[in-house]
Amino acid sequence: MHTNILIVEDDMAIREMMAFSLKREGFDAIKAASGHEALEQLNRVHPDLIVVDWGLPDMSGIDLIDTIRRDQVIKEVPIIMLTARSEEQDKIKGLERGADDYLTKPASMLELMARIRAHLRRSKGFEVSHTLEYKDIVMDASAHEVKVNELPVNLSLTEFKLLKLFLQNPNKLLAREHILNHVWGRNTFVEDRTVDVHILRLRKALKPHARDRWIQTVRGIGYKLASI
Amino acid sequence: MHTNILIVEDDMAIREMMAFSLKREGFDAIKAASGHEALEQLNRVHPDLIVVDWGLPDMSGIDLIDTIRRDQVIKEVPIIMLTARSEEQDKIKGLERGADDYLTKPASMLELMARIRAHLRRSKGFEVSHTLEYKDIVMDASAHEVKVNELPVNLSLTEFKLLKLFLQNPNKLLAREHILNHVWGRNTFVEDRTVDVHILRLRKALKPHARDRWIQTVRGIGYKLASI
DNA sequence: ATAATGCATGACAATATCGTCACAAACATG
DNA sequence: CATGTTTGTGACGATATTGTCATGCATTAT
The missing domain is CATH 1.10.10.10 (Winged helix-like DNA-binding domain superfamily/Winged helix DNA-binding domain)
Incomplete structure (x- = not known):
């Protein structure tokens, strides 16, 4: 089974690193460098989970989450938010607005993978096969x-x-x-x-x-x- | 498959060094020592990626990027900008004007190669094999x-x-x-x-x-x- | 043409590397 | 505790690789 994960992150280095780790773990990584790119991708595929960076160039991560949660089809998808350490207070806003979890950058890939698994297990009701x-x-x-x-x-x-x-x-x-x-x-x-x-x-x-x-x-x- | 990379850099030593590294990695390096030379080359070939030095003798790297991004055919090509450490603030301008990534000189060739690969992976949609x-x-x-x-x-x-x-x-x-x-x-x-x-x-x-x-x-x- | 030089080629011995087995210690399991 | 499994290591033979040399051919210079 394919498990699609959408990464929304403008920093290329971090984005590619995450995609690499996800593929290693047996997931299919879909990448987006901006909010608009993410919405385009969401028209094409319905990922099983989304990882969103807070600080995007075009729209804030929170606007993206808002948009997703208003969508009829994919509004239930788990969302993990990434914030820089300096934006610590934003994580509360993020969680209030519909993110399921947050991680502070620079995040350990191991931790990110663990949380992704945990959320998938919860949302799908069974262990996502790796x-x-x-x-x-x-x-x-x-x-x-x-x-x-x-x-x-x-x-x-x-x-x-x-x-x-x-x-x-x-x-x-x-x-x-x-x-x-x-x-x-x-x-x-x-x-x-x-x-x-x-x-x-x-x-x-x-x-x-x-x-x-x-x-x-x-x-x-x-x-x-x-x-x- | 040939993967052409255009290097726009006026310092001959750095330019040749980059060209050498690129060839070692299996890319085809096209060289230009100035903005005008770069535009001439672009009339001939459409590279898969461009590396531009910020401080060019005839036009600033940013003008070159502008020109490229206005071109109908090659406007989507990934561009990596090189800046000296003293021009740190310029990198923001560069990214705003259409560069996809930047590197501070003196850059490690290893890092440059890694970023080039990452950008090619993104723009071509597949891993550029080594x-x-x-x-x-x-x-x-x-x-x-x-x-x-x-x-x-x-x-x-x-x-x-x-x-x-x-x-x-x-x-x-x-x-x-x-x-x-x-x-x-x-x-x-x-x-x-x-x-x-x-x-x-x-x-x-x-x-x-x-x-x-x-x-x-x-x-x-x-x-x-x-x-x- | 003839000698001199440099290279191609095959043979050879020394060595490096690997596959495999056997064994003992550590570990897990009941 | 008794049994079985897993793991790391040493030993040894089989095989691949490597460097060198001797010989003959090709090319160049005289």
């Missing part, structure tokens, strides 16, 4: 489940994290050090070769589905997930 | 993949680095020492002749596609990648 897909490998990260060709695959935690990293970066070459940093963490002291062993285990787990060859070895650097 | 191309040789550096005529080519790490160097400097004569420095590193002690052997191996790898003759020998100096 799925990552590549060809016929489907990972539901929130359920901690992996299926290949509809058939469940049993993975240990490390194998799961490893596969997740690959699914988040399909077709990209991942160096061993990069893999170590993202699966084991930055401050752990684990041998390089450990990665190889876990790659082996992950490949073994995928083998019954003949998908083990999708993790390719790039000699001298690391591994990558690719279909050829 | 690819190097020459005729029908296509290298995707992030996936560590090389294709000739759409067909994948298997290369060892050294061969890959060697081809990358050639693709970053097409039509340029590369001396053996230059090749050694860039592929093997500055402090390694490897015989000159070793380059020849690796050139041979690279040619062999490209041979099935009849593209091995694209690496030409320049007797007494080194090699170059060229189509004739």
